[in-house]
Amino acid sequence: MKSLETHLRALRATGRKALVPYFVAGLTPDWIQHVEAAAHAGADAVEIGIPFSDPMMDGVVIQEAVLRALEAGTTLDSLCAQLATLSTSVPLIAMTYYNIFHHYGLERSAGKLQSSGVLGAIVPDLPPEEASDWMKASTSHDIANIFLVAPSTPPQRLGRLARLSEGFCYASARMAVTGKSSESGEGRRVVESIRAVSDIPTYIGIGISTPDQAREASEVSDGVIVGSALVQVILNGGGADEVENFVASFRRSID
Amino acid sequence: MPACLELETAFIDAWRDPSFTNEYRQVLREFAGRPTPVTPLDRLSEQLGIRIFAKREDLAHTGSHKINNVVGQTLLTKRMGKNRVIAETGAGQHGVATATASARLGLECTVYMGEIDTERQALNVFRMELLGATVVPVTSGSRTLKDAVNEAMREWVTCVEDTHYCLGSVMGPHPFPWMVREMQSIIGIEAAQQLKDLGVDTPDMVVACVGGGSNAAGVFAGFANAPTRLVGIEAAGGSAVGKGSPGVLHGMKSLLMQDEFGQIEEAHSISAGLDYPGIGPEHAYLAQSGRAEYFAIGDSDVINALQVLSLSEGIIPALETAHAVAWLLQEAGKEIPLGATVLLNLSGRGDKDVAQVREILRGQR
The missing domain is CATH 3.40.50.1100 (Rossmann fold)
Structure with a gap:
């Protein structure tokens, strides 16, 4: 079992709901301090978005953030060098699109991530049918692969994704790109379908933007992922203090 | 998925x-106006010393x-x-x-x-x-x-x-x-038969412009097993075969214009239809296998080609199509041996582009 999964299973065994905030690497010069602030405020793992020019699964907030990070010259090398300076041991999960790893080299990417303290990867445009090369490379570097399950995923495919997922399985609450939030998601139904076939920790993401939504989602899952709403705080000029307050408010809500 | x-x-x-x-x-047949004709481009052929036939997709309903x-x-x-x-x-x-x-x-x-x-x-x-x-x-x-x-x-x-x-x-x-290739293959299937009816058993070359590559894929489909050179013409500012490398975008693995970090580059072309940094994966395969060849044409040659075809044949081509025309003008007697028989896929008509072309020509004066 990969380190990330061992860690997240142990966390679940304590009864604590996981809180996973998402950051766009390189969005601001002090983004590393934002990650540290989130860890300090009670994040159990942190998703690190590696900027890609064409973020097809992301809504306007993360698109804007990614564009800014790219304009600031962020690369896989530069962000990994910065991650290595992190003063916290919070587990890191890379989130990006496949072309970044494909272009850098799969084995080289996995090695780079591992040496920067990254324990998992989410690559939403890499379907399991095409993932074997990446899974081989990532496995040799103890990188857990996390797959997304959507409300529309048919049962057979859901089973396959749940069984392939390592660390946790990502339950998308909505048929939407990141950042869109409506009244009621289908997180509960997706989580129940995953639990019917696997005992892997299951976290809900996509469209969780308020502490209340996070609490609701955490009641039916093992954890929640908060992305666009937090990125928006930073786009609005918020610094480490604002990030800490934001994450702390979600922490209180789901505890 | x-x-x-x-x-x-x-x-x-x-x-x-x-x-x-x-x-x-x-x-x-009843709505889109198929089959579109094949037109011998007599004056241009004489001018260039090659024998050009145009598959007239510009005459299909909606103009392409x-x-x-x-x-x-x-x-x-x-x-x-x-x-x-x-x-x-x-x-x-x-x-x-x-x-x-x-x-x-x-x-x-x-x-x-x-x-x-x-x-x-x-x-x-x-x-x-x-x-x-x-x-x-x-x-x-x-x-x-x-x-x-x-x-x-x-x-x-x-x-x-x-x-x-x-x-x-x-x-x-x-x-x-x-x-999409299957649905466009009617272009090549029709053209192959129409050329036969005109006494051309197999053309020496089939030429089409390529953005994503649907008109080229469609016309190539009629000649895949013939001893015909298949030629795709990209825009120089959106040349995935010429300047690209293997990558993954929009759910496909193909040739893409990208920087050293795998960020997709922006294409820049006079024609909006060729302004795409990638190419269809089958074209990447045809390029790699050598079954089809790909060349690029720059913006400046395109306007000239549009004017030449308009004046010599009474056909105003789309800016996209004009890339393929420009390549014929440039390569007749070079890549295209004199006397060769060429099928040009005239993928679209230029009505949509005339305002833009007028601005460009005004600027040149």
């Missing part, structure tokens, strides 16, 4: 169902080959029980074609178009609106075709239940590259 699998199943089922393919052919694909995909949309289509468009040709085919079947239609392209092709926006479509200007990224595809894919994720993504080229995730 489930949506693509659903589409694959539906397409396989439809494409081998005679009731579907008969209706598809009937609509192409795009109608072939959308007739098929909108029929498939209904067959799948969906009542809405979304589409991306660059020059607006695919958007207009999709709006047209949707109006014919009473489907709701939304077209995503880069903001820059909505300005370059304002009349096409209005045409789509006249046909009942909603045009959404895309303001992200380079605000051209690549970003229109991103936005259409983002939208599709939210509405796959009742909406079909009517992708306009031989690109994107499977089954699109294959399905």
Whole structure:
């Protein structure tokens, strides 16, 4: 079992709901301090978005953030060098699109991530049918692969994704790109379908933007992922203090 | 991904169902104006010392080959029980074609178009609106075709239940590259027979412009097993074969223009339809295997080619098509041996481009 999964299973065994905030690497010069602030405020793992020019699964907030990070010259090398300076041991999960790893080299990417303290990867445009090369490379570097399950995923495919997922399985609450939030998601139904076939920790993401939504989602899952709403705080000029307050408010809500 | 699998199943089922393919052919005949003729370009042939025949996709309804694909995909949309289509468009040709085919079947239609392209092709926006479509200007990224595809894919994720993504080229995730090529292969199948009727058993060369590559894929399909050189002409500013490297974008692995970090580069072309940093995966394969060859033509040669064809043959080609014409002008007697017989796929007419061309020519004076 990969380190990330061992860690997240142990966390679940304590009864604590996981809180996973998402950051766009390189969005601001002090983004590393934002990650540290989130860890300090009670994040159990942190998703690190590696900027890609064409973020097809992301809504306007993360698109804007990614564009800014790219304009600031962020690369896989530069962000990994910065991650290595992190003063916290919070587990890191890379989130990006496949072309970044494909272009850098799969084995080289996995090695780079591992040496920067990254324990998992989410690559939403890499379907399991095409993932074997990446899974081989990532496995040799103890990188857990996390797959997304959507409300529309048919049962057979859901089973396959749940069984392939390592660390946790990502339950998308909505048929939407990141950042869109409506009244009621289908997180509960997706989580129940995953639990019917696997005992892997299951976290809900996509469209969780308020502490209340996070609490609701955490009641039916093992954890929640908060992305666009937090990125928006930073786009609005918020610094480490604002990030800490934001994450702390979600922490209180789901505890 | 489930949506693509659903589409694959539906397409396989439809494409081998005679009731579907008969209706598809009937609509192409009665509504889209097929078969389009093959025209010998006599004056240009004489001028260049080669024998040029043009497959006249410019005479198809809505002014380009795009109608072939959308007739098929909108029929498939209904067959799948969906009542809405979304589409991306660059020059607006695919958007207009999709709006047209949707109006014919009473489907709701939304077209995503880069903001820059909505300005370059304002009349096409209005045409789509006249046909009942909603045009959404895309303001992200380079605000051209690549970003229109991103936005259409983002939208599709939210509405796959009742909406079909009517992708306009031989690109994107499977089954699109294959399905669109199949629906465009009628170009090459017709042309091969029409050339035979004109006494040309097999042309020495087939030439077509390539953005994503649907018109080229369609015309090549008629000559895949013939001893014919297949030539695709890219825009120099959007040359995925010439300047690209293998990468993954929009659900396909193909040749892409990208920087040293794998960030996709923006294409820059005078023609919105070729303003795409990638190419359909089958073209990448044909290039790699050597079965087809790809060359690039710069903006400055395109305007000249458009004027030459207009003056010598009375045909104003689309700016996209003018890339292929420019290559003929440039290579007759070089890559194209004198006396060779060439089939040019005249993929679209230039009416949509005349305002832009007028501005450019005014600027040159």
